[in-house]
Amino acid sequence: MLAMNYRGPYRVRVDEKPMPIILHPEDAIVRVTRSCICGSDLHLYHGMVPDTRVGMTFGHEFCGIVEQVGPEVRNLTAGDHVLVPFNIACGKCQFCQQGLFGNCHESNAQATAVGGIFGYSHTAGGYDGGQAQYVRVPYADVGPMVIPDWMDPDDAVLLTDVVPTGYQAAEMGGIQSGDTVVVFGAGPVGLMAARSAWLFGAGRVIIIDHIEYRLDFARTFCPAEVYNFREIDDMVVFLKKQTDSLGADVCIDAVGGDAAGNALQTLIGTKLKLEAGNAIALHWAINAVKKGGVVSIVGVYGPTGNIIPIGNVVNKGITIRANQASVRRLLPRLIDHIQAGHLNPKAMITHRVPLADIADAYHLFSAKLDGCIKPVVLPNGA
Amino acid sequence: MSRELVDTSKIPGWGVDADTRNNPTYPIRHREDLQTDGLNWDRPTQQAPDVEILQSIEHNRLPAVVGTSTPPTGLSGMIRRYAFRRSESDWWHWLLLMGADRINVVEGVIEDLSHGKVPNIPAEMGGRAEWQHNKKGLAVKVAVLAGVTLGLLALRRRR
Ligand SMILES: NC(=O)c1ccc[n+]([C@@H]2O[C@H](COP(=O)([O-])OP(=O)(O)OC[C@H]3O[C@@H](n4cnc5c(N)ncnc54)[C@H](O)[C@@H]3O)[C@@H](O)[C@H]2O)c1
Ligand SMILES: [Zn+2]
Ligand SMILES: [Zn+2]
Numbered sequence: 029m030l031a032m033n034y035r036g037p038y039r040v041r042v043d044e045k046p047m048p049i050i051l052h053p054e055d056a057i058v059r060v061t062r063s064c065i066c067g068s069d070l071h072l073y074h075g076m077v078p079d080t081r082v083g084m085t086f087g088h089e090f091c092g093i094v095e096q097v098g099p100e101v102r103n104l105t106a107g108d109h110v111l112v113p114f115n116i117a118c119g120k121c122q123f124c125q126q127g128l129f130g131n132c133h134e135s136n137a138q139a140t141a142v143g144g145i146f147g148y149s150h151t152a153g154g155y156d157g158g159q160a161q162y163v164r165v166p167y168a169d170v171g172p173m174v175i176p177d178w179m180d181p182d183d184a185v186l187l188t189d190v191v192p193t194g195y196q197a198a199e200m201g202g203i204q205s206g207d208t209v210v211v212f213g214a215g216p217v218g219l220m221a222a223r224s225a226w227l228f229g230a231g232r233v234i235i236i237d238h239i240e241y242r243l244d245f246a247r248t249f250c251p252a253e254v255y256n257f258r259e260i261d262d263m264v265v266f267l268k269k270q271t272d273s274l275g276a277d278v279c280i281d282a283v284g285g286d287a288a289g290n291a292l293q294t295l296i297g298t299k300l301k302l303e304a305g306n307a308i309a310l311h312w313a314i315n316a317v318k319k320g321g322v323v324s325i326v327g328v329y330g331p332t333g334n335i336i337p338i339g340n341v342v343n344k345g346i347t348i349r350a351n352q353a354s355v356r357r358l359l360p361r362l363i364d365h366i367q368a369g370h371l372n373p374k375a376m377i378t379h380r381v382p383l384a385d386i387a388d389a390y391h392l393f394s395a396k397l398d399g400c401i402k403p404v405v406l407p408n409g410a
Numbered sequence: 411m412s413r414e415l416v417d418t419s420k421i422p423g424w425g426v427d428a429d430t431r432n433n434p435t436y437p438i439r440h441r442e443d444l445q446t447d448g449l450n451w452d453r454p455t456q457q458a459p460d461v462e463i464l465q466s467i468e469h470n471r472l473p474a475v476v477g478t479s480t481p482p483t484g485l486s487g488m489i490r491r492y493a494f495r496r497s498e499s500d501w502w503h504w505l506l507l508m509g510a511d512r513i514n515v516v517e518g519v520i521e522d523l524s525h526g527k528v529p530n531i532p533a534e535m536g537g538r539a540e541w542q543h544n545k546k547g548l549a550v551k552v553a554v555l556a557g558v559t560l561g562l563l564a565l566r567r568r569r
Contacts, residue, residue: 036515039534052457052475078507079490081480082518100455118454118474134454134474137465139498144477150464151507154477166475167454205428226421229428233416251416301508332504361427370423391536397543 030407031085031160032386037075038394040387045085048156048164053100056168058112062185063158063405064089065386065393067215068328070286072149073390076298076305076330079138079150086147087405088114089189090158091181094168103169110172111184112165113192113355116144116153119170130352135166141331142352151331159386161407171356176363182374183366185404186216191362191373193326193353194220194282198228200324200349201278206231210267210276210316212309214242214254216376216402217326218282222250225278227370234270236263236312238288241399249375257289267316275318283309284327285334297334304330314340325350379403380410464494486514 033043048057066089072080091111094104104110117124118134123143135144136153144166147157157163165172175184194217203209209225211218214237225233233252237243243254260266268275285297285305293306313323314337323346341348365371378401381389389403418424454474461481465472482490493506522529540548 035518035529035534039515039529039531041529041534051459051478053455054475075511078504078511080511081482081486082514083480085479116475120452120454122451135476137463137469137473137476138494139466140468141498144473144475150477150479154463154479156477156479199427203428204430205425224427226418227423227425227427229425231418251421253416330504331498332501365423368423370426387534388536388539391539392543394536395540395544395547397539 029161030383031156032087032383034072034080034084034086035082038073038391040073040086040390042383042386045156045160048162050096050098051164052166053098054167054169055098056094056101056104056165056172057096058090058092058110058158058163058165058172059095060087060090060092060158060161060163060407061109062091062181063087063160063407064185064189065159065389065403065405066189067217067284067286068148068189069390070394071284071305071328071330073394074286076285076301077149077151078331081150081154084147084149084154085156085160087157087159087163088146088148089185090146090163091175091185091188092158092163094172095162097168101168104172104174109175109181111175111188112146112158113171113173113359114145114148114189115171115352115355116146116155116166117170117356118167124170127354127357128351129171129354129356131354139331145352159383159405159407161383173356173359176367179363179366180374182377182404183372186373186376186402187359187362187366188355189353190216190376190402191220191366191371192355192358193217194222195224195227195358195362196351196353197221197280197282197324197326198224198230200326200351201225201228201280201322202347202349203228203230203278205229207277208232208234208271209278209280210234210236210313211252211280211282212236212313213282213284213327214239214246215282218280219246219249219376219401220371220373221280221282221326222246222252223371225280226250227365230278234267234276236309239396242396242401245376245401263289263312264315267312271318275316275321277318278322278324279313279317281310281313281323281325281327285329287327293335303334304332305334307334307336310334310336314344314346317344317346319344320346322347322349324348326353376402377404381405382409383407464490467495467497468499484514484517486510486517489513
């Protein structure tokens with residue numbers, strides 16, 4: 029089969045690889061129909077995540093047809109068209125039992141801090157991912173869900189990650205009616221977070237980014253007030269002025285360690301890698317939130333550590349809430365939202381490419397070229 | 411920049427999930443529903459991997475399911491094995507792994523060459539997309555590269 033093959037920072041290609049096989053009685057093999065590239069993949073692509081081994085296949089946002097199931101799989105049969113949450117979760121451990129499907133204890137040998145994630149380095153378990161024609165899906169009864177007849181597969185594939193992640197970002201914000209919510213990052217995750225903030229009753233939603241075409245899209249898609257941080261001298265003062273000098277009720281970090289916007293953090297975090305990426309968006313979030321406010325983090329950072337103003341978290345009595353999205357927990361509610369027309373994720377898809385062109389798709393998405401918001405790869409043709 | 415406020419009455423689904431109980435101290439996890447104390451539970455079947463799996467020393471046993479992509483090999487593999495003697499809380503664990511990742515890239519090129527394959531690095535880096543959508547950026551990169559090369563040549567000649 030053909031699969032994406034990571035060769036090093038900024039270098040990916042497509043190669044012939046052996047077909048995946050059932051390795052555990054709860055495994056399924058899925059023939060991939062759609063597979064996205066995610067902002068999280070960019071952290072791998074940029075060489076930011078430790079233990080990203082050459083030869084691995086990335087891809088944690090995919091849907092496809094079940095080809096084969098292991099002897100302990102009960103809920104799926106060959107031929108089912110399923111969407112597959114990015115978290116690999118056993119459904120039985122104490123974390124899965126609490127609905128923390130992103131924190132499963134039985135899916136990642138290499139680290140305890142995060143559960144297994146498809147195609148996301150060995151720090152997230154060492155599983156080959158879905159940017160391939162076929163993929164091994166462990167715990168097939170727990171994560172995967174048959175796509176409802178009425179649902180567009182383009183919406184289904186976005187339900188594997190960015191829709192639940194954005195929604196959970198808003199949920200963790202504990203948004204109360206009328207709250208002012210600031211979302212850092214107008215990528216697919218930030219867009220979904222802003223859109224979801226309205227569902228929780230936000231009174232005002234502000235999005236910060238520096239990519240003009242994304243801000244333009246956010247203005248009408250979310251809809252939201254949008255600001256380009258390159259045009260603003262001091263982000264925190266600006267947001268204070270927007271909020272009667274008090275700060276926002278809720279700040280959401282949908283940027284993570286690949287942030288731009290601060291030369292010092294870029295030098296020590298992005299270039300020298302002395303901290304786990306550039307944490308300026310989180311820095312702004314902490315300093316721009318109201319006293320007693322909530323900072324909700326879904327942006328991904330490496331495992332080492334980051335420079336953030338923790339003293340201000342204490343002094344301001346800020347609550348920080350963060351996690352990898354628990355996709356499975358949120359799916360039923362989000363499917364309802366799509367059916368009711370409250371959410372329209374597929375409008376974010378800007379590029380559809382065959383697997384053969386994946387190197388170009390990575391570069392477009394990473395360099396933010398050609399108006400790219402969300403690229404979808406079609407590993408087995410359209 | 412936009413300063414217009416958004417009219418919430420025009421937003422489909424506005425407020426449908428408003429939840430006053432979801433204040434920051436209300437946990438997302440549902441301990442009430444917990445069916446296990448974490449000690450006594452029906453653990454999934456254990457996978458028996460046939461490739462080398464490096465295991466975090468913070469695990470007391472191998473998780474029931476493991477990924478079998480790209481087992482450790484070569485010099486980078488040796489460094490990875492060494493890194494896994496330290497916990498996830500130890501900076502050296504991660505810094506050694508990052509170092510191994512960089513060495514692994516060189517090993518990847520050697521592996522390609524040993525199979526008679528010269529990696530097409532410009533294509534792997536999305537050169538075609540750069541050419542189609544960022545000619546200006548490409549021109550700058552080429553100019554910088556040419557400048558640096560010429561500068562180095564000039565320096566050498568002067569010596
Ligand atoms: N927690 C989870 O479960 C989860 C799931 C998916 C993605 N993520 C993470 O969410 C983040 C966003 O993902 P995405 O797919 O939207 O990525 P993306 O790269 O498309 O979007 C990130 C956006 O942030 C903008 N940005 C950069 N610096 C900024 C700054 N200082 N302030 C404001 N905006 C800034 C970029 O211009 C870009 O538009 C990533 O870190 C990704 O890893 C987390
Ligand atoms: Zn993702
Ligand atoms: Zn689990």
